[in-house]
Amino acid sequence: MAKIRGSIVVNVERCKGCEVCMVTCPTGTIEMAKEVNGKGYNYAFPANPELCIGCANCAMVCPDGVITVYKTKI
Amino acid sequence: MVEFSGIKEIIKPGNLVYKKTNIMTENSLSYCPGCGHGTAHRILAEIIGEEGLQSETIGVSPVGCSVFMYNYLDIDWQEAAHGRAPAVATAIKRLLPEKFVFTYQGDGDLAAIGTAETIHACNRGENILIIFINNGIYGMTGGQMAPTTLPGMKSSTSPYGRDVKTMGFPLKITDIVASLPGSYYVTRQSVHTAANVKKTKKAIRKSFQYQKLNKGTCLIEIVSNCPSGWKMTPVQSNKWMEENMFPYYPLGDLKTPEE
Amino acid sequence: MEKELRLMKGNEAVAEAAIRAGVDGYFGYPITPQTEIIEYLMEANPAETTGMIVLQAESEVAAINMVYGGAACGKKVMTSSSSPGISLKQEGITYIAGAELPCLIVNVVRGGPGLGTIQPAQSDYFQATKGGGHGDYHLIVLAPASVQEMADFVDLSFELAFKYRNPVMMLSDGAIGQMMEKVYLSPQKERSKTVPEWATTGKPSTRERNIITSLDLDPNRQELFNRKLLAKYNEIREKEVRFEEFQCEDAEYLLVAYGTSARVCQKSVQLAREQGIKAGLLRPITLFPFPTKRIKELADNVKGMLSVEMSAGQMVEDVLLSVSGKVPVYHFGRMGGIVTTPEEVVESLKSNFIGG
Numbered sequence: 046m047a048k049i050r051g052s053i054v055v056n057v058e059r060c061k062g063c064e065v066c067m068v069t070c071p072t073g074t075i076e077m078a079k080e081v082n083g084k085g086y087n088y089a090f091p092a093n094p095e096l097c098i099g100c101a102n103c104a105m106v107c108p109d110g111v112i113t114v115y116k117t118k119i
Numbered sequence: 120m121v122e123f124s125g126i127k128e129i130i131k132p133g134n135l136v137y138k139k140t141n142i143m144t145e146n147s148l149s150y151c152p153g154c155g156h157g158t159a160h161r162i163l164a165e166i167i168g169e170e171g172l173q174s175e176t177i178g179v180s181p182v183g184c185s186v187f188m189y190n191y192l193d194i195d196w197q198e199a200a201h202g203r204a205p206a207v208a209t210a211i212k213r214l215l216p217e218k219f220v221f222t223y224q225g226d227g228d229l230a231a232i233g234t235a236e237t238i239h240a241c242n243r244g245e246n247i248l249i250i251f252i253n254n255g256i257y258g259m260t261g262g263q264m265a266p267t268t269l270p271g272m273k274s275s276t277s278p279y280g281r282d283v284k285t286m287g288f289p290l291k292i293t294d295i296v297a298s299l300p301g302s303y304y305v306t307r308q309s310v311h312t313a314a315n316v317k318k319t320k321k322a323i324r325k326s327f328q329y330q331k332l333n334k335g336t337c338l339i340e341i342v343s344n345c346p347s348g349w350k351m352t353p354v355q356s357n358k359w360m361e362e363n364m365f366p367y368y369p370l371g372d373l374k375t376p377e378e
Numbered sequence: 379m380e381k382e383l384r385l386m387k388g389n390e391a392v393a394e395a396a397i398r399a400g401v402d403g404y405f406g407y408p409i410t411p412q413t414e415i416i417e418y419l420m421e422a423n424p425a426e427t428t429g430m431i432v433l434q435a436e437s438e439v440a441a442i443n444m445v446y447g448g449a450a451c452g453k454k455v456m457t458s459s460s461s462p463g464i465s466l467k468q469e470g471i472t473y474i475a476g477a478e479l480p481c482l483i484v485n486v487v488r489g490g491p492g493l494g495t496i497q498p499a500q501s502d503y504f505q506a507t508k509g510g511g512h513g514d515y516h517l518i519v520l521a522p523a524s525v526q527e528m529a530d531f532v533d534l535s536f537e538l539a540f541k542y543r544n545p546v547m548m549l550s551d552g553a554i555g556q557m558m559e560k561v562y563l564s565p566q567k568e569r570s571k572t573v574p575e576w577a578t579t580g581k582p583s584t585r586e587r588n589i590i591t592s593l594d595l596d597p598n599r600q601e602l603f604n605r606k607l608l609a610k611y612n613e614i615r616e617k618e619v620r621f622e623e624f625q626c627e628d629a630e631y632l633l634v635a636y637g638t639s640a641r642v643c644q645k646s647v648q649l650a651r652e653q654g655i656k657a658g659l660l661r662p663i664t665l666f667p668f669p670t671k672r673i674k675e676l677a678d679n680v681k682g683m684l685s686v687e688m689s690a691g692q693m694v695e696d697v698l699l700s701v702s703g704k705v706p707v708y709h710f711g712r713m714g715g716i717v718t719t720p721e722e723v724v725e726s727l728k729s730n731f732i733g734g
Contacts, residue, residue, distance in 0.1 A: 052126045069312065094125035101313070110143055189591065194580075196590070198590065199443065214451050
């Protein structure tokens with residue numbers, strides 16, 4: 046059976062580190078960076094990219110629209 | 120643009136499933152981290168983009184946190200005085216009946232200072248969409264009591280909690296609007312989870328369709344959070360909203376068209 | 379096309395003139411003594427003929443904000459009210475001025491303060507000419523003195539409003555609004571199809587989005603905007619002053635009066651001259667811009683001036699400023715809804731200037 050794999054791109058400078066995407070992610074792909082962006086926020090990033098299924102839940106709840114989502118079948 | 124990407128091989132145009140709509144401008148949103156305003160803006164923008172209504176839509180922004188909404192959606196905008204957006208929208212729609220007109224208002228704007236404008240626009244059945252963000256607090260001025268602040272809820276003007284004996288009860292204005300013959304579609308939604316985002320987006324899309332058919336006023340209340348005003352983290356605020364706001368402001372349709 | 383002659387109240391004349399001027403929308407709320415305006419429009423039902431929208435709002439506040447919304451679409455829109463209602467509209471008016479939108483606001487003035495009376499007065503001069511709401515702004519203020527002018531000034535108001543992107547107030551009073559006179563009405567104009575480039579009508583791909591707002595949190599940009607407004611008001615002061623002179627050529631004493639008071643003062647000039655007092659009358663037609671320059675010139679020719687207003691003395695301050703102390707300036711006027719008589723004015727002239 047084909048496996049669905051996803052990948053997200055985070056616009057780091059626009060992220061405000063609210064963590065809403067992280068708790069929404071059903072697979073634990075996203076974590077908050079220890080580093081901060083130019084605004085001083087610990088930004089979201091795909092810490093476990095291999096877990097991403099491209100469901101786009103993170104992008105849908107991101108108030109700042111910083112996440113772009115890709116998905117494919119492998 | 121500084122980006123952090125997942126698996127590079129998957130990132131190609133053919134695999135794109137979600138991208139910020141170009142109806143959203145490149146301006147950085149002025150909202151606090153985790154605030155539902157941004158999500159509500161974005162799904163409204165998505166509908167305008169998906170339905171091809173950029174040239175057909177005129178928005179009316181309120182006074183409150185979303186006063187600068189006109190900086191974020193690439194459409195024509197009017198900025199209304201506090202609470203007056205439904206009156207402003209009434210005239211726009213009457214004079215440009217073929218256009219789509221919406222207001223976007225917070226609880227202070229819509230349910231306190233603008234109560235008369237809200238109720239009368241809905242009662243006249245103006246063919247407009249009113250998007251009502253209810254987070255139970257005045258966000259922009261720094262966390263004062265709103266008409267929708269819950270009993271016992273603390274704010275800077277109810278520092279010991281809202282005492283309904285002296286401060287009145289939270290106003291369920293959406294229920295009032297639903298009772299008016301002029302309103303056509305009235306629903307209460309939220310945007311804090313992906314599932315709720317999908318429902319709210321559907322409600323917005325329906326409202327635009329009803330407006331095209333001149334059915335009357337559509338009002339979508341979005342129960343939302345105010346992490347700064349509630350003095351919580353965004354994630355905590357969403358949980359608090361589910362546990363405290365939703366019981367008082369239950370999600371779902373209050374008035375659906377008889378079809 | 380011939381003008382049509384009718385006998386009408388001032389309020390009716392404004393309403394009919396609005397339809398004929400091709401106004402797109404009227405938004406109002408009933409208040410005495412101007413309610414005939416909305417009643418006339420509702421009965422005429424111009425939606426069926428010109429397509430003009432007439433809407434009775436839930437309040438004056440809502441009505442003026444409807445004017446804001448309509449004006450921001452580039453449409454010719456108006457409202458009308460009387461003093462207490464105009465006070466309620468001030469919020470909307472300052473936003474309209476701040477967003478630089480054209481519109482017409484008719485004030486059929488009644489006596490105040492508070493609910494006051496429903497009889498004619500001129501006690502809203504300060505409110506009309508000095509801004510009225512918060513912030514630095516001016517309306518263009520036209521003061522009709524006849525039913526004919528209430529009709530004619532509709533067109534003029536919109537011409538000025540669109541020329542300067544500025545709200546215009548027609549400052550009438552309960553006497554002119556209620557009195558019946560013959561009036562020549564202009565033929566029906568088509569409603570304009572041109573859309574100003576700043577109007578919010580939906581953003582096509584060919585232009586940037588239009589935003590109508592009065593908000594700018596950057597103090598430097600806000601100051602620049604205030605300077606821009608000031609420059610506009612100065613241009614209006616330079617170009618748009620309108621007034622009428624009556625027997626000023628050889629006058630030794632000048633009456634300054636507008637609206638109903640100006641009609642009274644025409645008779646006063648005649649009575650005074652019969653008694654050997656060479657009186658003249660200057661009638662400002664625009665109260666903002668005020669005919670400062672002309673009054674200053676006339677101060678060189680006369681021995682004194684009397685500002686006649688149905689108020690406690692409001693326009694007299696502008697006359698004093700214009701005269702800059704060259705000659706004595708006094709005020710005379712009745713209040714509370716009482717219209718000054720011509721004889722009273724002559725008596726005031728005599729007691730102030732002649733002695734006795």
